[in-house]
Amino acid sequence: MIEVRLPDGSVKKYDVGVSLAQIAQDAGRRDALVAKVNGELRDLTARLDQDAAVEFLAFDDPEGREVYWHSSAHLLAQAVKDLFPEAKLAIGPPIDEGFYYDINIGRPFTPEDVERIEAHMRELAKRDQPIERVEIPREEAIRTYGTMGEKYKLELLDEIPDARVSFYRQDGFMDMCRGPHLPRTGLINAIKLLSTSGAYWRGDEHRDMLSRIYGVTFPSQEQLDEFLQQLEEAKRRDHRRLGKELKIFAFAQELGQGLPLWLPRGATVRRILENYITDLELQRGYHHVYAPDLASVELYKISGHWDYFRESMYPPMQVDNEELVLKPMNCPHHIMIYKQEQRSYRHLPVRIAELGRMYRYERSGTLAGLQRVRSMTLNDAHIFCRPDQVKAEFAAVVGLIQDVYRDFHISDYRLDLSLHDPKDRQYYHQDEELWKAAEGLLREALDELGLAYHAVIGGANFYGPKLDVQVHTATGKVETLSTIQLDFLLPRRFELEYIGEDGKAHRPVMIHRAIISTMERMMAFLIENYAGDFPAWLAPEQARILPIADRHLEYAHKVRDRLAGEGLRVEIDDSNERISYKVRRGQLERVPYMLVAGDKEAQSGQVAVRSRSAGDLGAVPIEQFLERIRHEITSKA
Ligand code: TSB
Ligand code: ZN
Numbered sequence: 001m002i003e004v005r006l007p008d009g010s011v012k013k014y015d016v017g018v019s020l021a022q023i024a025q026d027a028g029r030r031d032a033l034v035a036k037v038n039g040e041l042r043d044l045t046a047r048l049d050q051d052a053a054v055e056f057l058a059f060d061d062p063e064g065r066e067v068y069w070h071s072s073a074h075l076l077a078q079a080v081k082d083l084f085p086e087a088k089l090a091i092g093p094p095i096d097e098g099f100y101y102d103i104n105i106g107r108p109f110t111p112e113d114v115e116r117i118e119a120h121m122r123e124l125a126k127r128d129q130p131i132e133r134v135e136i137p138r139e140e141a142i143r144t145y146g147t148m149g150e151k152y153k154l155e156l157l158d159e160i161p162d163a164r165v166s167f168y169r170q171d172g173f174m175d176m177c178r179g180p181h182l183p184r185t186g187l188i189n190a191i192k193l194l195s196t197s198g199a200y201w202r203g204d205e206h207r208d209m210l211s212r213i214y215g216v217t218f219p220s221q222e223q224l225d226e227f228l229q230q231l232e233e234a235k236r237r238d239h240r241r242l243g244k245e246l247k248i249f250a251f252a253q254e255l256g257q258g259l260p261l262w263l264p265r266g267a268t269v270r271r272i273l274e275n276y277i278t279d280l281e282l283q284r285g286y287h288h289v290y291a292p293d294l295a296s297v298e299l300y301k302i303s304g305h306w307d308y309f310r311e312s313m314y315p316p317m318q319v320d321n322e323e324l325v326l327k328p329m330n331c332p333h334h335i336m337i338y339k340q341e342q343r344s345y346r347h348l349p350v351r352i353a354e355l356g357r358m359y360r361y362e363r364s365g366t367l368a369g370l371q372r373v374r375s376m377t378l379n380d381a382h383i384f385c386r387p388d389q390v391k392a393e394f395a396a397v398v399g400l401i402q403d404v405y406r407d408f409h410i411s412d413y414r415l416d417l418s419l420h421d422p423k424d425r426q427y428y429h430q431d432e433e434l435w436k437a438a439e440g441l442l443r444e445a446l447d448e449l450g451l452a453y454h455a456v457i458g459g460a461n462f463y464g465p466k467l468d469v470q471v472h473t474a475t476g477k478v479e480t481l482s483t484i485q486l487d488f489l490l491p492r493r494f495e496l497e498y499i500g501e502d503g504k505a506h507r508p509v510m511i512h513r514a515i516i517s518t519m520e521r522m523m524a525f526l527i528e529n530y531a532g533d534f535p536a537w538l539a540p541e542q543a544r545i546l547p548i549a550d551r552h553l554e555y556a557h558k559v560r561d562r563l564a565g566e567g568l569r570v571e572i573d574d575s576n577e578r579i580s581y582k583v584r585r586g587q588l589e590r591v592p593y594m595l596v597a598g599d600k601e602a603q604s605g606q607v608a609v610r611s612r613s614a615g616d617l618g619a620v621p622i623e624q625f626l627e628r629i630r631h632e633i634t635s636k637a
Contacts, residue, residue, distance in 0.1 A: 003051045020044045021183055024056050031219075032056035033187065034067040034180050041067070043133055044183040059219050069094035071131065071182040072191070072217040076101045078173040079120040080213075083113075089175070090152040090201060090210055097227075097476065098216030102199050104152070109196045109211050117213070118193045128186025129171040133179055135164045141176065152201060190224035191217050194231075230476075237474035239527035240369040246532055246590060248523065248540075249370055258367045258374030260520060265540035268569065269526075270519050272538055274355055277379050277404070277516050284400060286353040286381055291333035293357050297323040302493055303332045308427055308462035312360045330356035331463075331487075331512060334382040335494045338508075343498040348508060349385035349393055355519070356380040370524035371479060377519045383511040384496065390509050394445040394484060397513050401469060401482045404515050407636050410529065413481070415451055416468045417442065418459025428462055429489055438486045439465045463489040466512075474528040481525060485512040533612065536592045537633045542569045543625075544591045545607070546582045548598035555602035559595065562622055568629065583610065593629060 001013045004023055014023065021044040024032040035042050036055040041063065048054075057064035073092035076099070080087050084105050092101030103109075109117075138160065145153045153176055157165065167174045168181050182188070192215060199212040218224040235241070243249050248266035255261070262270055278288055297316045300306040305313065309328060316323040327333065334352040343350065357377050366372055385393050405411070420428045420435050428435075442465050446453055453467065460466060466485035470478050487510040490496075497505040516522045526538070536542050543563060547556040556572045563570045573582045579596065586594045595607035601619055609617040609625055620628075 002048060004048065005051075005053045007055050014048070016049050017047045019047050020054065023048075023054055027056065029056045029058070031058035033058055033064045033182055036063075041180050043131075043180040045130070045132065046180075066094045067180055067182060068188070068219075069099040069217065070177075071185070072188055072215065073099040073101050074131075074168060074170065074173075074175050074177070074181065075121050075124055075185055075188055075191075075217075076117065076193070076213060076215055077103070077175055078170060079117045079124055080105075081173060082124075083116060083120055088150055088152055091156070092175075095214075098194065098214060100212050100214045102152075102201070102210040102212050104201075104208060104210045107211075108198065109213060114193050114196060114213065118191060118215075121188075121191050121193075124171065125185045125188045125191065127171065128184050130184055131168055131170045131181050133166055133181070134169055134174075135166050138163055138165055141165050141167070144174075145176075187219070188217050189219050190221045191215065192224055192228065234474045234476065237528045237531045238369075239371070239474065239524040242527050242532040243369065243524075246527075246540075248527065256374075257364055258362060258372075260370055260373055260375070266523065268540040269534065269538055270523065273516060273519060273522060274379075276407075278353075278355070280400070280404070281351075281353050281381065284351075284396070285349075286351040288353050288355075289334070289337055291327075291330065291337075291354060291356065293327055293359070294324045295327050295333065297325050299332045299336075300325060300328075303335075303490055304429060304462060304493060305329060305332070308429065312362070314359055314361055326359035327356075328358055328360050330354055330358065330378065330380045331382055331490060331510070332494075334380075335490060335496065335510075338382075338384050338496060339494070343384070343508075345386060345498055345500050345506070348498055349383050349389055351381055351383045353379075353381035358518075368473075368477075370520040371473060371477075373518075373520045376521070379514050379516045379518070379522075381513055383513065384491075384498075384508045385511065386498070386500075386506070387509055390441060390486070390511065391445045391448060393511055394442075394486075395449055397484050397511065397515075398449060398451070401484075401515055408526065408529070410471065410481075412472065414470045414478075415446075415453035416459060416470050416480075417446065417453045417455045418461075418466045418468055419455060419457050420460040420465065421458035424458060428460065431489070434488045434492075435465070438488050442467065442486050461485055461512075463487045464512075471525060473524070479521065479525075481517045481521065483512070483514050483517075486510075487512060532590050534590065534592075535632075535637060536629055537636050539590070539592050540569065541571050541589070541591050542629065542633075543571075543593040543595055544586050545570065545572045545595045545597055546579060546586065547572065547574065548579050548596065550576075552597045552599070552602055556597050559597060559607060559622060563626065566626060566630075568626075586610075587612065592632075593625075595625065 002016055003011050004014055005011050006027060020035040020042060024044060032044060034057050035044055037052045059065050059068055077089050077092055080103055088104040090102035142157055165176060166178060168177050168179060170185055194214045194216060197212050199210050201207040201210055247263050250261045250263055313328045314326045316325045337352050338350060355377050359375050362372055362374055383393050419439055464485055464487040466483050468480040469482035471481045473479055491507050491510050496508050498508050500506040545556045545559050547553050553574060560570050560572055583594060592612050594610040597607055601607055606619040606621050607625055608619045611617055
């Protein structure tokens, strides 16, 4: 007999060789997809021959879901092999949301192919075949794949040193795989193939072009429907699509990856953002500065960036007898500004701010529209303060973030306390005492403010721990928008000082902080958050005048001049299109107000107002419209 311990603490006795499926059944876990035996994932079909702690994972469990999608990828491959026996299979992993399989059929899959494959997957799942694990000698696997001409599998086999390799078999279809997998295909209930794309074998452009089929599956149709609805919504909001459609930004192949162009409309919104945050910071005691984009590599050797951040930096360039790098962070420059004067305890805190341009070498696979780029401008500041001022400064920054989020209607966010990982010696400075002090102080500051947060080991910057405000992107990713970072290291490396009340030199503490992130990431976030419908205060074009006929053009210009004179961003649609077309175009371009000007309006000094949010407002005197939009702008409604 063996003893099986379940997560609720109960212990049950079983015969040697009992299957995990049996234990799941006895435990009433009909939802179990896969098991964990002493912490390791195992198929439910596996059997136990000694005492063990057993846990069952269902679809709500990320690991359970991964297995579910992995088995779904096998089902996809099985369906393809049934319909296209000559198909060559490459790899088919689960991904964040679903799974894919890379397959070569000598041409791309057509939408009709995909429909047939999806239907056949449903059929196969309905047959509810058992999924079995089999282990065969490596030589045998090579022979089998050899006769089948599965050249990609052979190449994968080449890299497996083991004498025996594992396969999973369902209904005569076998796929080489480590597993684990579901016990039966019938557990896969709701199936949707989402898209296809080309993918090079091994991601290498010199090798075969394969066809990748993406799909997703769920235990129930309701879950699938909900997922598809969210996907629609995400597509509708995706800043990459909207940014192009609304002419906000662009990328050009000739320019290089991750280097965005801000088009006039995007630049306008950006200028508003920059003015908005600069004004707020000036009100709150920040001093704004400018620093160059290039710096000597020596500067980053002193700061430690060269040791710990080099992988994210562009390589140095040699000029005369200097080695220069594009700056990846603004901190050292602001430190140089701090050092321009002798500072006394009475001058602190010194808050140095900049819309600081930075260049980072982000790996190409991680680039994502404006969310993650290689050239960016950060709403950056470094606060130099006395140790006894840290908590108050921290609280003030949190307050600033809260005020700004109110203006942008950001309410859905999470706080991550990002700590260092003592085991990672490559990325973090090694002074454990400093880490302890900085992390302890940051926790205290957070607790005093009563803020709830998640602690994340390994999320810190090399110089110190940070509080990150995490928001969701339309595509379901989580990204950092605001950040507050506590740093005891750089003041030491740059030997920063202030003269204390005692007349002696003391070391200040640095707080690095960014409120609205980089202009790039903020823009991506705002586009998605507003689904392209910027409120009037941010809209690149706040009002558009639509003359009904050419004879109203003169009046349209008069209206324009009046509104533009008040600082509004106004355009005239002077095209020869019909008025209904002009209105439709204005709607598509998300202009908050359209002002129709015809005979009646021209005679009475009015405009017929169409508000994007409130609909048709009828004809009103220009001054009345001005009052309305002014109010909307100042209230940031
Ligand atoms: C806050 N030295 C600090 C600064 O003083 C700093 O640079 N911190 S950072 O490395 O965490 O970056 C600050 C913020 O910039 C991040 O929180 C994120 O919002 C934004 N950011 C970082 N990398 C990128 C990128 N590749 N593309 C767009 N935004 C980015
Ligand atoms: Zn910094």
